[in-house]
Amino acid sequence: MSAEDKPRARKAPRKLSEANINRREEILQATERVLRQEGYSGLTARKVAAEAGFSLGHITYNFNGMDEVLSETYRRLSGRLRESTASSDAADAPPLARLEAFLRAAFTAEFLDPGHLRLRIDLWSAALTSEVIAATESGLYAHYRSDLETHLLAVAGDDAARRTQVPVLTDTLMATLDGLWLDWMRRRDKAGLRNGLAGCMALVRALLP
Template sequence: MAEAEAAKTGGRRAERRVQIARAALAVMAREGVARLTARRVVAEAGLSLGHLTYNFDGMDEVLSEAYRLLSADLAAAGEAALQGADGPKARVSAFLRTGFAAPFLTPDHLRLRLDLWSAARWHPGIAATERDLYERYRARLEGLLAPFGADPARVTAVVDVVMAALDGLWLDHARRADQAALARGLAECEALLFSLGPEGSGGQAAGRDPSPR
């Protein structure tokens, strides 16, 4: 009985943490991280300040949880996209392009990404969360490349370049919203990844789709 009650309490607390973190994302999307305060977050969530202080050690932890939620949304969308992809190249392409499709290219979402990247520079807890999420995304991408059978050192080098390029595409799109430039950038990232396949340059040609899916 005690264990069941503890599990129920833990479930309620987990739900409340998500509610508060979602509220923090809403405030940041609307007003920016500079105006994010505990009072604004609980007002957005329709809760008292005590709910935040009971469930979180401080605003850094709220930001870290918000970052995890934002990345979990992207990861879930990526996994869903993989379900309809047939073959290693299609799976790589679907995974890569998920983060550059609706709803992840909206101005609000781009603002959230930029604000959280910026916050990670000054808050160790958020920085640790960002590093963990980066490594998870990278490991998933490398796992999707495993069927290509490429030399591991070459995979590491190519993924280094592609990960940096993806961050650059996010930043460039936030600044210019140039869809054609985004399409070209994604096609080049695919071409580089597909070059790891057994057909080499033939894989590059297959990656040059002129528009994001």
Template sequence: MAQERKAHVVRSSQERRAEIVEAAFLCLQEYGYAKLTARKIAEHSNISLGHITYHFKDMKEVLVETYRYASLTLFEATQRDLGRSSKSPIEQLRVFLGTGFSKAFLKRDYLRVRIDLWSAALAYDEIATVERELYESYRSQLSELLRNVAVDRQIGPDAVTPLADTIMATLDGLWLDWERRHDEAAIQNGLDGCIALVNATPPAR
């Protein structure tokens, strides 16, 4: 009996782009952005070099979309955690801050990609633009949660921006400190410090 042929799967352009981005994400974990090439992505996946060059105009575009992919992974995890948490504004804030420092996002492979893409943003305007866009999106979510806490605690709205500035800077520092020391207690201290700062903000007069 003739062997059955495997069905030929026809993927859309969007699906192909997603496959390439996921493969690029894995390659970044191994090589870093400076050594990432279309050929390396092709070699470490079932994607042909022709598909990569057809769906992306250059490697900068691949890096931009990979940055979006890495950030989307964190965004989706955050939304899931928020959906499962208490609806208390301060607890929602605590969960929002904590998700980015859960074990899945403190793995060296994931962290290397994030830091590498931050570095790439210094070299390429296109990546810098999307990095800024993603930063503003994350900060916007943080500010909304802080506004909810402000209403709940009767804190003046003028406190939201200084709190957001301080917390965002703290989070960036915690990422880098983790890469240096891998100290879980230090991470928790930093996150607790952010919450303590919010709790210490006095009500509006």
């Protein structure tokens, strides 16, 4: 992203009007489309403005810069994932079944779409060089990890020994899920994906018998 394409930083308005909210949403949708088409390396504020059909000044007025635009785009992306995993939760199902549904909800066709995965990985890369995006990514990761840990604690029940295994399982499963997304992007191997998710559940059953 070139320096000339970065909108000048500004202070966010204290209260957004409905028109501002709608305009921000259109800009974020346009940003996601540009990222899907061209990736992070091809993203510029000018391309986003053109995709949205606005002048560059609309981005400057509605956001504090492209780092904020990217952060909010990542929030929308992760928000859809959390909504999907939350909607998979059947309150009357056993804890182990709820955990399995939670894990599988992150690997539906929507989240395995190449454009979605490219956008996700590009935003991970952007977090390496932007403190703003890194903070957003860290917070969203923590939310998802907390949701996973809650499911694992439900499986462990009140058994103290089993509950001590939950932090190990949580970290292992989080790393495995990230690996499954990356492996899918490389190989598109349905059997490999099924085996990976089955392996996650086998590990849970082994450590939380």
